[in-house]
Amino acid sequence: MPEVLLRAENLLFEYDDLLLFEQLNFSAQQGEVVYVEGPNGSGKTTLLKILCGLIEPTEGQIYWRDQRISSAHIDYRQNLLYQGHQAGIKSSLSARENLKWLLSLKGLRPGLDKIDEALALSGLMGFEDVPCGHLSAGQKRRVGLARIFISNEKIWILDEPFTAIDKKGVATLESTINQHAEQGGLVFITTHQSLNLTVPSQCITLD
Amino acid sequence: MWTWYHKLSSPKWFYQLSGQWLPWIACAAVLFLGTGLVMALAYAPADYQQGNSFRIMYIHVPSAILAQSCYMMMAVAGGIVLIWRIKLAEMVLKCIAPFGASITFLALVTGGIWGYPTWGTWWVWDARGTSMLILLFLYFGVIALQSAINNTSGAARACALLSLVGLVNIPIIKYSVEWWNTLHQPATFKLTEKPSMPMEMWLPLLIMVVAFYLVFTVVLIMRVRNEILEREYKTNWVRKLIDPSADRSIKSSVKNGGE
Amino acid sequence: MYFDSFEAFLAMGKHGVYVWSAYGLAIVLLSVNVIAPLLNKRKVVAKQQARLRREQQKRASN
Amino acid sequence: MYWYSIKSMISRELLIAVRYPAEVLNPLVFFLMVVTLFPLGISPEPQFLAQIAGPVIWIAALLAMMLSLDSLFKNDFDDGSLEQLLISPSPIVMLVLVKVITHWFTTVFPIILLAPLLAMMMQLPDEGYRALILTLLLGTPVISMIGGIGAALTVGLHRGGVLLSLIVLPLFIPILVFSASAIEAANMIMQYDGQLAMLAAMLVLALVTTPFATAFALKISINN
Numbered sequence: 001m002p003e004v005l006l007r008a009e010n011l012l013f014e015y016d017d018l019l020l021f022e023q024l025n026f027s028a029q030q031g032e033v034v035y036v037e038g039p040n041g042s043g044k045t046t047l048l049k050i051l052c053g054l055i056e057p058t059e060g061q062i063y064w065r066d067q068r069i070s071s072a073h074i075d076y077r078q079n080l081l082y083q084g085h086q087a088g089i090k091s092s093l094s095a096r097e098n099l100k101w102l103l104s105l106k107g108l109r110p111g112l113d114k115i116d117e118a119l120a121l122s123g124l125m126g127f128e129d130v131p132c133g134h135l136s137a138g139q140k141r142r143v144g145l146a147r148i149f150i151s152n153e154k155i156w157i158l159d160e161p162f163t164a165i166d167k168k169g170v171a172t173l174e175s176t177i178n179q180h181a182e183q184g185g186l187v188f189i190t191t192h193q194s195l196n197l198t199v200p201s202q203c204i205t206l207d
Numbered sequence: 208m209w210t211w212y213h214k215l216s217s218p219k220w221f222y223q224l225s226g227q228w229l230p231w232i233a234c235a236a237v238l239f240l241g242t243g244l245v246m247a248l249a250y251a252p253a254d255y256q257q258g259n260s261f262r263i264m265y266i267h268v269p270s271a272i273l274a275q276s277c278y279m280m281m282a283v284a285g286g287i288v289l290i291w292r293i294k295l296a297e298m299v300l301k302c303i304a305p306f307g308a309s310i311t312f313l314a315l316v317t318g319g320i321w322g323y324p325t326w327g328t329w330w331v332w333d334a335r336g337t338s339m340l341i342l343l344f345l346y347f348g349v350i351a352l353q354s355a356i357n358n359t360s361g362a363a364r365a366c367a368l369l370s371l372v373g374l375v376n377i378p379i380i381k382y383s384v385e386w387w388n389t390l391h392q393p394a395t396f397k398l399t400e401k402p403s404m405p406m407e408m409w410l411p412l413l414i415m416v417v418a419f420y421l422v423f424t425v426v427l428i429m430r431v432r433n434e435i436l437e438r439e440y441k442t443n444w445v446r447k448l449i450d451p452s453a454d455r456s457i458k459s460s461v462k463n464g465g466e
Numbered sequence: 467m468y469f470d471s472f473e474a475f476l477a478m479g480k481h482g483v484y485v486w487s488a489y490g491l492a493i494v495l496l497s498v499n500v501i502a503p504l505l506n507k508r509k510v511v512a513k514q515q516a517r518l519r520r521e522q523q524k525r526a527s528n
Numbered sequence: 529m530y531w532y533s534i535k536s537m538i539s540r541e542l543l544i545a546v547r548y549p550a551e552v553l554n555p556l557v558f559f560l561m562v563v564t565l566f567p568l569g570i571s572p573e574p575q576f577l578a579q580i581a582g583p584v585i586w587i588a589a590l591l592a593m594m595l596s597l598d599s600l601f602k603n604d605f606d607d608g609s610l611e612q613l614l615i616s617p618s619p620i621v622m623l624v625l626v627k628v629i630t631h632w633f634t635t636v637f638p639i640i641l642l643a644p645l646l647a648m649m650m651q652l653p654d655e656g657y658r659a660l661i662l663t664l665l666l667g668t669p670v671i672s673m674i675g676g677i678g679a680a681l682t683v684g685l686h687r688g689g690v691l692l693s694l695i696v697l698p699l700f701i702p703i704l705v706f707s708a709s710a711i712e713a714a715n716m717i718m719q720y721d722g723q724l725a726m727l728a729a730m731l732v733l734a735l736v737t738t739p740f741a742t743a744f745a746l747k748i749s750i751n752n
Contacts, residue, residue, distance in 0.1 A: 015358060016357075016358060016359050016360075017438075017440065017441065049611075052611075052615050053615060054611055054614060054615060054750055054751075055750070055751050056751065073617075074617045075617075077615050077616060077617040078617040080615060082611070082612070082615055084608050084611055085608070086606070086607050086608025086611075087608055088607060088608040088609040088610075088611065088612040089607060089608070089609075090540075090544060090603075090607060090609060091607070092543075092544050092547035092548050093540070093543060093544065093547070097540070097543065100536065101536055101537075101540045102612060104532055104533045104535075104536030104537070105533055105536075105612055105613065105616035105617075105618060106533075106616065106617060106618075107530060107532055107533055107617070107618065109532055131547065240496075244489070248475075248485075248489065249467055249468060249469065249475060250467060250468055251468065252468055253468065253479065258478075258479040258480070258481055259478035259479040259481045259482075259485055260478075260479075260481040260484050260485060262478070262485050262489075263484065263485055263488040263489075266488050266489060266492045267488070270492070289744075306499055309495055309498075309499060310495075312495070313491065313492055313495050316488075316491060317488045317491065317492065320484050320487055320488045320491075321484070321488065323484065324480075324481050324484050341698050341701060344694075344697070344698040345698050347694060348694050348695035348696075348698065349695075351691055351694050351695065352681065352682070352691065352695055355682070355685050355687060355691055356685065356752055357752070358751075358752045361748060361749075361751055361752035364748045364751075365681050365745070365748050365749070365752075368677070368681065368741060368744060368745055368748065369677075369678075369681060369695055371741075372674075372677055372699070372741060373698075373699070375737070376699050376702075379702045379730070380698070380699075380701055380702055382702070383701060383702035383705040383706060383726075384701070384705065386705070387705045387709065390709055422496055422499075422500070425500065426499045426500055426503065429500070429503035429504065429507070430503045430506075432503075432507070433503055433506050433507050433510050436507070436510045436511065436514060437510050437514075440514050440517065445514070446518060449511050449514045449515050449518065450515050450518050450519075
């Protein structure tokens with residue numbers, strides 16, 4: 001029986017008078033991919049940020065392994081990889097330096113060869129030392145992908161990870177997501193692409 | 208205890224109770240203000256040194272006191288917003304700031320008007336005046352921050368934090384300004400109260416202070432009530448309240464699954 | 467009553483201008499603070515009523 | 529483990545400052561220019577300049593700091609690093625404090641280094657130098673830390689710059705008062721330990737309280 005990693009209870013979110021969603025309940029378990037779907041402005045990004053604990057829901061609770069994420073936040077954050085529209089890439093730093101910093105936020109300290117390996121996997125071989133400001137938009141996104149490839153977190157929350165990524169990159173990320181789920185991870189994702197998944201998936205639809 | 212506390216923080220309960228109390232408080236405010244004005248202007252004796260310009264004190268001192276306690280109340284409301292997330296406190300916080308700023312302005316201007324006939328200058332950099340000016344700046348900061356953030360409860364939380372930071376700083380600012388003042392100015396311009404004020408002099412002052420607090424309460428309640436109507440639109444009781452004629456049609460449409 | 471005559475009351479010694487302008491300003495500021503929410507209440511109620519009507523129409527047309 | 533994230537934060541901030549020297553140099557040039565305006569605008573008379581030298585340098589440093597404070601969290605907010613920072617399992621309060629301190633070190637410390645030169649141009653009496661440097665060293669970190677709260681509160685707003693000055697400038701008054709009077713006392717060859725003690729007390733108070741307020745303010749801002 002796979003373990004339930006993340007559970008949401010009666011989530012409600014209001015921005016001023018605007019009700020984005022209410023009565024949202026779901027539980028997501030190991031080895032699953034959860035699609036968050038809905039039209040623009042339906043609150044997909046907001047929901048993902050709520051799941052991260054960045055935004056607090058107006059009402060409702062989120063549980064990480066049966067503990068509220070607010071009370072178990074250190075353990076939860078240790079197991080959480082979030083990638084928003086902006087992946088946190090500084091343009092004055094090189095890909096290597098950016099990755100090193102992003103990983104250090106989790107206390108991770110992988111060797112340089114591991115970082116370079118992830119960068120090569122995301123197609124940035126030869127660009128390791130170039131300041132990210134000199135990279136194209138797609139290449140910049142790929143630095144974010146490299147962060148995903150190097151991850152050891154249980155839960156991935158990916159907001160439109162395929163934006164500005166070419167076919168080959170999509171395929172690589174797709175197989176990484178499959179692999180992550182097979183190894184007992186959990187992925188939340190918003191995307192307009194249809195993915196070829198080999199693992200069970202569920203769908204949260206916002207309207 | 209807890210039910211009382213929850214009731215108190217509910218906008219509906221506040222709206223109903225304040226609706227009952229408002230006329231009485233307003234009456235008391237008018238009564239006190241009227242009596243205070245008559246006593247201050249007509250019955251209090253003139254000061255033997257300053258003459259009749261002394262009567263400005265009956266405006267200046269109450270507004271200066273109220274200006275400071277308004278900031279305190281704002282910061283207390285801010286604390287409640289940040290700790291308990293009570294919507295009513297968010298509204299109170301938002302509604303106090305403009306009144307506080309205007310009363311601080313009043314204290315500053317009446318201070319100037321009082322100063323001119325007494326010392327021959329509209330403005331001196333004395334400790335009290337300067338502190339009051341800085342207090343006005345602090346109010347401006349809160350109001351500017353409030354108006355710059357679109358999200359209502361986000362704005363309230365940001366202002367709550369700012370007013371708490373301001374509250375911590377006010378004693379330090381006051382102390383530093385007083386200290387600065389003793390360095391730069393001989394004590395000639397000091398605005399000290401006479402130690403022995405006769406009863407005819409301090410009674411009107413007391414009445415005026417109470418009157419100012421009452422006016423503040425009336426204004427605050429009215430503003431918060433408007434704010435409730437604005438923000439609690441989604442609740443049924445507000446809908447009924449603003450449109451009693453439509454009462455039945457809402458109910459029936461809800462019953463018929465109109466939503 | 468401190469003053470002998472109404473003229474003396476208006477003159478306030480030599481300080482009439484100052485005293486009356488200070489009190490005048492106080493009254494004006496306080497009344498503005500009282501009147502503003504009164505006017506605002508009408509505006510808010512009108513706005514919310516319009517909103518309610520809009521929603522009702524929408525519901526009726528559905 | 530968390531020690532490593534803090535260390536990494538420091539080296540990252542320093543690296544960014546090195547890569548973007550404009551962020552460091554612009555406030556410095558601004559500082560120089562503002563001080564220059566005073567002799568030109570008021571009077572180049574040495575006696576007079578000597579009297580206002582301390583406060584003028586202090587106010588110019590304050591304004592130069594306001595310029596750079598605006599960008600304290602703004603870049604991180606724009607490129608998403610702030611979100612990553614706020615969901616880090618490392619103590620966020622510490623990370624924020626580290627960020628403010630490195631920002632002070634990269635943008636304000638050069639200003640303090642330049643101050644003696646400007647003091648010389650402003651004819652500050654020899655006795656005043658020590659007081660000027662000491663008050664700057666004790667006072668400017670407090671300004672950075674209080675300003676950090678303001679920068680955090682205004683980080684997502686479009687008109688952030690002016691608003692930031694509006695909400696935090698009044699809070700800097702005590703620091704300015706004590707610093708200016710310490711320099712004045714030094715010029716007159718009087719004791720100024722009291723003023724320094726006040727500044728030090730404010731520094732300690734700011735050090736223990738403001739990081740929490742700043743981290744909290746960042747959470748509020750990211751919710752908007």
